[in-house]
Amino acid sequence: MSERFFTPDVLGPGEYELTGAEAHHLRAVRRFKRGDQVTLFTGDGNEYPAEILSASKKAVLLRVLEAVAVDRELPFPLVIGSAIPKGDRADFLIEKLTELGVTQFVPLITERSIVEPKPSVVAKYQRAVIEASKQCGRNRLMAIDQPRKWVDFLKRDDLPRTRLVLHTDPDLPAMSATGECVVGVGPEGGLSLEEISSALAAGWQLVSLGPRVLRVETAAIAAAAKLGERPA
Numbered sequence: 182m183s184e185r186f187f188t189p190d191v192l193g194p195g196e197y198e199l200t201g202a203e204a205h206h207l208r209a210v211r212r213f214k215r216g217d218q219v220t221l222f223t224g225d226g227n228e229y230p231a232e233i234l235s236a237s238k239k240a241v242l243l244r245v246l247e248a249v250a251v252d253r254e255l256p257f258p259l260v261i262g263s264a265i266p267k268g269d270r271a272d273f274l275i276e277k278l279t280e281l282g283v284t285q286f287v288p289l290i291t292e293r294s295i296v297e298p299k300p301s302v303v304a305k306y307q308r309a310v311i312e313a314s315k316q317c318g319r320n321r322l323m324a325i326d327q328p329r330k331w332v333d334f335l336k337r338d339d340l341p342r343t344r345l346v347l348h349t350d351p352d353l354p355a356m357s358a359t360g361e362c363v364v365g366v367g368p369e370g371g372l373s374l375e376e377i378s379s380a381l382a383a384g385w386q387l388v389s390l391g392p393r394v395l396r397v398e399t400a401a402i403a404a405a406a407k408l409g410e411r412p413a
Contacts, residue, residue: 183220184211185315192221192229192245199241208236224322226250253318255282255409257361258341262287262334264368265296266397274398275306279313279323281405287326289334293370298328331376335383344385347404349394356388362408366401
């Protein structure tokens with residue numbers, strides 16, 4: 182797999198000028214030069230092999246070849262809604278969910294949330310998704326939803342029909358699902374009894390990941406890894 186660079190522009194065969202941070206990274210950081218081969222992607226599901234024609238301080242001119250459809254996605258939607266952990270652990274969470282093929286991430290605001298995400302986190306997380314996608318080879322970007330309160334998240338009618346809430350009670354059924362699914366993950370202090378009752382009343386199922394109490398990001402990542410497994 183050649184070095185990958187993202188652009189939000191619509192691409193097609195022919196010359197294309199890459200600008201901004203990606204052009205700087207290609208030219209100044211990675212030090213590619215005329216004649217080198219790279220791959221562009223836009224999030225549309227395709228890869229765009231390209232050859233570097235020239236580079237300046239502000240832009241890189243490339244010759245884009247034909248689009249190549251390369252599917253590295255899960256064969257079904259997988260949505261994770263989670264409370265946000267502190268500091269760099271949030272960035273780690275976004276990176277790993279992207280690598281695991283999660284379709285959409287919803288930052289949640291719960292009664293016991295330690296971090297209350299603001300709308301501004303969307304742009305930050307979108308950039309993290311792009312960086313992780315460059316590395317792992319995804320050609321469709323994990324969508325980042327606006328932060329939502331728990332009760333609003335439960336009521337969304339556009340989520341997959343299989344709806345699970347992670348809980349620390351080891352006597353609950355083990356988490357399992359086949360096909361499209363959405364998982365809700367509470368904060369480190371856990372969901373309140375009222376929030377759990379609201380989930381059950383809305384038709385969600387409480388499930389367990391085992392006898393140990395996991396951190397927020399560990400639980401969300403473990404759930405994504407488990408639910409994204411392909412049948413043998």
